[in-house]
Amino acid sequence: MFIVWGKKPVYRRLGYVAHFCPICRGPKPFEIRRVGSAGHLYYVSFGSGELVGYERTCQECGTALQAEPADHAAIAQRLAPLPELIRATFPQLEQVFAARLALEEQVRFNPAALSADDRQALIRGPFLLMSAKVDQRFARTHMDIGIGLAIAGAIALTLFGPGLVHLIAPSTDGGNLALSCLAVGLAAIVWQAVASRPRFVRRAVLPVLARALRPLKPTQHELEAIVAELGQLKHKMAKRIDVAELQAQLGPRAGA
Structure with a gap:
């Protein structure tokens, strides 16, 4: 009988933030999680493990991206409507992503101008x-x-x-x-x-x-x-x- 063991990622939810999603091509709500690395036996692990980084998952398309909690003013504990989430967690989103948002406007309304x-x-x-x-x-x-x-x-x-x-x-x-x-x-x-x-x-x-x-x-x-x-x-x-x-x-x- 063989034993399955090793390391596996362990995730812990921190809350929700607003951010730009490159797949949805616009601002979206994200769930943000802590990513740890913990030992497992038959894929069962215990504890949060050693910190590897943070991950944000778009709540519309499901795409997971690397995240940095310090980029946000706060992390909301509940999922709120996007405008409210932007104000609470990333009020400078439109300024930070101004150039990209302008490109996306061209994609939607005048792609020939790209x-x-x-x-x-x-x-x-x-x-x-x-x-x-x-x-x-x-x-x-x-x-x-x-x-x-x-x-x-x-x-x-x-x-x-x-x-x-x-x-x-x-x-x-x-x-x-x-x-x-x-x-x-x-x-x-x-x-x-x-x-x-x-x-x-x-x-x-x-x-x-x-x-x-x-x-x-x-x-x-x-x-x-x-x-x-x-x-x-x-x-x-x-x-x-x-x-x-x-x-x-x-x-x-x-x-x-």
Whole structure:
């Protein structure tokens, strides 16, 4: 029997703040959390762990970003309407993000007025943001539901598989059968671990990119150019992004 142990992130909610969301492309309410690193046994940890940093999660799109509590005048203990949250937690938001908010106004009402450099930067931004998240995710082993089910299945197969088969075929060699069940269970875990990375990109990266890029209606050429640029810069995400699949998520409003 194998033991699953190591370090895992531990989150503690601090409250709510207003901030600019680069995915929603405007000011939004965020939940802010303390991020710690604590030891775990079978993914069960105790305590808040050593401080790693802070994270803010947009309450509209669900995207998590790095945060710094000191950037805010206060942290609200309850989620309030956005104007109230801005006044209480980030009263200088419009001044701090004035240039970006002006660009977003152009995206909404007069996208043709965007300069080529501004358009490229606005398309590149979400890719760089999600690339950092992909690097962070791939830097450590992460258990999703597929891996969890594979581990549970492997344990059940190892514990009960030999007995069930022996009931059906009493002449079967119990020792070899136990080893076979263990091998099958381990193979299932490895298979799910390998599949977890493309599954993460498909479920957690492409929908976020599509949401952020949809107002810009990027063309296939623009998307391919950004992915190629990421590849030249050795970003891991470049090998995981399927431009055709991203365009499918962008929908009919995307450029041809």
